[in-house]
Amino acid sequence: MMMNRLIALPIALAFVCGLVLAQPRIVINEFAYDDTSTDDVEFVELYNADTVPVDISGWRLESGDLVSGDNNPDYTIPGAPGSGTVVLQPGQFYVIGSELVPNVNLVVGANNLFENDNEWTALKMPDGMVVDAIAYETNKAPDLTTWVPANIIPQLGRGIWGNYITLQASTTTDDTLLSLQRWRDGLDTNDNGRDFGHMPWTPGASNNTTPTPFSQNFNALNVYDLVPNLSGSFRAPRVIDPTQCDTTYATTPNPNCIPASPDGGNAMIGWDWAGGGNMATSTFAFQNRAGYDLLIYIDNSMPIPGELESWMIGLMGTCDSFYNIPFRCLVNASGPTGVGWMFKRANTANDPMEVKLRLVDAGPGGDSNPGCGTAGTMQWTTFGEIDLSNYTPGWYRLRLEVKGDKVVGTFSNPDGSGAITFSGTTEGCIGAFYIGYREAYTTDPFANPVRIDALSLFIPTDGDVDGNGCVDDADLLEVLFAFGATGCTRADVNGDGVVDDADLLTVLFDFGSGC
Numbered sequence: 001m002m003m004n005r006l007i008a009l010p011i012a013l014a015f016v017c018g019l020v021l022a023q024p025r026i027v028i029n030e031f032a033y034d035d036t037s038t039d040d041v042e043f044v045e046l047y048n049a050d051t052v053p054v055d056i057s058g059w060r061l062e063s064g065d066l067v068s069g070d071n072n073p074d075y076t077i078p079g080a081p082g083s084g085t086v087v088l089q090p091g092q093f094y095v096i097g098s099e100l101v102p103n104v105n106l107v108v109g110a111n112n113l114f115e116n117d118n119e120w121t122a123l124k125m126p127d128g129m130v131v132d133a134i135a136y137e138t139n140k141a142p143d144l145t146t147w148v149p150a151n152i153i154p155q156l157g158r159g160i161w162g163n164y165i166t167l168q169a170s171t172t173t174d175d176t177l178l179s180l181q182r183w184r185d186g187l188d189t190n191d192n193g194r195d196f197g198h199m200p201w202t203p204g205a206s207n208n209t210t211p212t213p214f215s216q217n218f219n220a221l222n223v224y225d226l227v228p229n230l231s232g233s234f235r236a237p238r239v240i241d242p243t244q245c246d247t248t249y250a251t252t253p254n255p256n257c258i259p260a261s262p263d264g265g266n267a268m269i270g271w272d273w274a275g276g277g278n279m280a281t282s283t284f285a286f287q288n289r290a291g292y293d294l295l296i297y298i299d300n301s302m303p304i305p306g307e308l309e310s311w312m313i314g315l316m317g318t319c320d321s322f323y324n325i326p327f328r329c330l331v332n333a334s335g336p337t338g339v340g341w342m343f344k345r346a347n348t349a350n351d352p353m354e355v356k357l358r359l360v361d362a363g364p365g366g367d368s369n370p371g372c373g374t375a376g377t378m379q380w381t382t383f384g385e386i387d388l389s390n391y392t393p394g395w396y397r398l399r400l401e402v403k404g405d406k407v408v409g410t411f412s413n414p415d416g417s418g419a420i421t422f423s424g425t426t427e428g429c430i431g432a433f434y435i436g437y438r439e440a441y442t443t444d445p446f447a448n449p450v451r452i453d454a455l456s457l458f459i460p461t462d463g464d465v466d467g468n469g470c471v472d473d474a475d476l477l478e479v480l481f482a483f484g485a486t487g488c489t490r491a492d493v494n495g496d497g498v499v500d501d502a503d504l505l506t507v508l509f510d511f512g513s514g515c
Contacts, residue, residue, distance in 0.1 A: 025050040026059075026088065027132045027188050028123055030181035030207060032097075033114040035166040040111040041177070042166075043097025043104065044121065045203050048088040049186025057085040059131070061096060063114055063121040065147045072115055075108045081126040091185070095204045103204020120148050120156075134192050135159035136180070139333045142367065142377075157191030158379075161365035162320025162335015164198060167234060176200075176232055178321070181207045183285045183430045193337050193364025197318035197432055200231050200283055209284035211495060215456040218266035223252055227268050229457075232280040233321035234272040237435070242267045242297070242451055249273045254451075261295045261395045261453035262414045270311075270435040271449035277322035277438035282457065287430045288488065289495035290315045291401040293456045295414055298396050299448040300355045300388040303347045309439040311450045314340025316402050316431035317362060323436030326362075326380070327351075329372035336362045338431045339407050341398050343388075348440075358385040359400075359409040359422040384422030386411060395453070401460045402426065404490020406467035429488035433457055459495040463510030466490070470515040475507050 029047035044061060048054055057079030063072035075096055079085020088094055096106045097113060114121065118140040122133040133152040138159030141147050148156070160180065167176045179201035182188070185208055187195050199207070214229055218239050221227070227237040238253055245257040253273050261267060272278035292315065303309070310325040317338015326334035326342065329350045336342075340362070345355040352372055359382070362368070366379030399410040405425045412419035439447040465475040467490075482491035482499045493503045 023129065023131060024048075024054040025186065025188075026054055026056060026123065027182070027186055028121065028134050029093065029185060030179050030201070030203060031114075031121070031134065032166040032179040032201065033119070033136060034116040034164065038111050039113070039116070040098050041100050042111070042113040043095055043101040043203055044114075045181075046088070046094040046096070046123065047185050048090055048092050049188070051090050053087050053089050055082055055084055055087050056094065057081060057083045057087075058126045060124045060126070061121065062124055063119055065115070065117070065119050065141075072113070072119070073108075075106070077106065093204045097203070101203050105204075118147070120152055120159075122149075122152050122155075130155065132188065134196075136192075137161075137163060139335070139367070155190050157193050157364055158366050160192045160196060160335070162324060162333060163322050164335070165233065165321045166201065176234070176236055178231065178233055178281075179203070183287075184208055187430070191364050193366070194428065194430075197281075197285065198233070198279065198321065198434075199281060199285070199318075199432065211286050211290075211459060212284050213456075213458045215454075216268075217263050217454050218268055219264075221266065223266065229283055230280055231283050232270070232272075232278060234274070234276070234278045235270075237268050237270045237280045239266050240269045240451070241265075242453075255447050255449065258297050258451065259394070261297070263295060263454040267297075267451050267453040268455065269449055269451050270437055271447075275439070277324065277436075279319040279321055279323050279437075280435040281318065282433040285430055285432050286316060286402075286459065287495055287497045288490065288492040289403050289459050289461065290433070291399070291458045291460045292433055293397070293399045293454075293458070295395050295453045296398055297394065297448070297451045298343065298357075298388065298391070299393045300345065300391050301393065302353070302355060302389070303345055303441070303446070305347050307441050307446070308344070308346035308348050308351055309437075309441065309447060310342065310344040310346075311435065311437040312336050312340045312342040312360075313398065313400075313450070314338045314362070314431075314434050314436075315400055316426070316428040317434065318432055319434045319436040323438045325438050325440075326368040327358075327370055329369060332368045334368055335365055336434070336436055337365045338362060338428045338434075339400070339402060339409075339426050340434075341400060341409060341411070355388045356385050357388055357411060359383040359407075359424075361407065361424065361426050361428070363427065381424065383407065383409065383424040384420075386420055402428075403460050403462075403467060404429070404465065404492075406490070461494050461506060462513075463493060463507035464514065465493060465507065471507060471510040471513045472515055476504075476511070479503050479507050
């Protein structure tokens with residue numbers, strides 16, 4: 001009996017200590033650190049992802065980059081530690097920022113609250129314990145150990161690559177306001193690049209969205225209309241008549257006339273005609289499964305020396321506001337994450353002379369320097385590439401599917417002929433549909449912005465869980481063993497974020513297919 005008590009005592013103490021020392025699950029859920037005006041809509045949103053109330057009185061939000069004189073002020077939440085002055089209930093938000101930010105709880109200044117450069121921001125308890133942290137524009141100093149405190153680095157992964165901006169209302173007619181936010185409230189894998197996306201801002205409200213598949217040929221919309229279900233950094237996608245062009249952009253934001261697609265009628269353009277790059281995003285995120293099918297106009301002519309352009313159309317990820325061009329022979333500032341088709345035509349000293357289309361996985365973001373004859377710092381994965389130099393300028397079909405960890409991309413003529421397919425695996429399981437485009441041309445008529453028709457966003461639903469082409473016992477068992485699971489799992493065959501009866505029924509109905 002005495003021996004049993006001796007064994008039970010440390011177990012009980014460990015249990016009690018675990019309760020006492022357990023770190024509260026308060027996360028930095030959303031933030032904006034730069035905007036196009038006077039930096040007066042900056043903020044950080046906290047979120048209680050725990051199941052119990054948490055007293056955050058006296059907690060601090062600290063920022064810096066360890067460069068002398070370059071640290072931001074620290075912001076302290078009101079009240080003495082443990083006083084109950086500010087208590088976050090489960091699922092509650094707390095916004096720290098300027099007075100112009102919706103739902104702000106703590107106004108800490110009028111503008112320039114956070115630095116527009118590579119920076120870390122950490123939420124700390126009064127005793128200095130790090131509760132959560134982010135780092136952004138880490139492409140400017142990829143070795144985090146040189147500028148981020150050691151106790152913060154485990155929260156970051158590679159941090160967030162690329163340059164992000166919140167478009168101040170009335171800067172353009174689009175009035176787009178995007179932030180960096182977790183794909184789901186409280187989602188925290190300690191990898192900023194996986195956890196955050198560039199989406200329409202929601203300070204003080206939920207980031208959670210429901211996938212909304214749609215098909216759009218744009219013919220029911222008017223030229224210059226904004227495209228439903230899509231937003232953008234500087235310019236949201238707009239409807240064009242591809243056969244009509246106007247370099248003043250007074251009648252249509254189309255820099256050069258092209259033939260109508262085989263679908264006919266209107267099309268869509270994703271472009272900021274003021275120059276400097278642009279991104280567009282679906283206003284919702286997919287989880288575990290996603291797909292797109294579209295027609296896109298490709299101009300494969302070689303640029304004159306010194307000029308280049310690129311676009312990327314991705315899934316299960318996001319893109320920086322400017323779409324800094326990837327696959328350059330220098331440390332890249334490009335911020336895409338997830339998988340996508342990436343086009344690049346270039347003729348500069350820092351780029352291979354090429355006109356190529358690649359199926360890539362940018363992962364959680366990172367460097368895409370191919371080396372150009374020397375050792376590169378490539379952190380992206382290329383599943384395959386197509387040399388387009390011998391193709392004819394015109395409309396082509398792109399298709400991309402992500403089913404769990406399986407990626408399949410197909411490039412073909414509009415009717416499906418001449419298809420080239422690449423495949424691979426990815427670790428990304430949540431993110432948006434996005435388009436990045438940037439040009440570096442002396443005159444706009446040389447540019448070939450992203451022009452799309454017959455766009456379909458869908459959730460590829462079938463019972464082939466393991467992706468081996470046969471729906472069999474292995475697929476059924478994988479769903480059964482994962483039953484009730486949420487988050488990242490390929491057993492979620494209908495992409496609704498949970499493995500349940502619907503997924504099981506899909507496998508049963510498809511059982512034997514392809515075998």
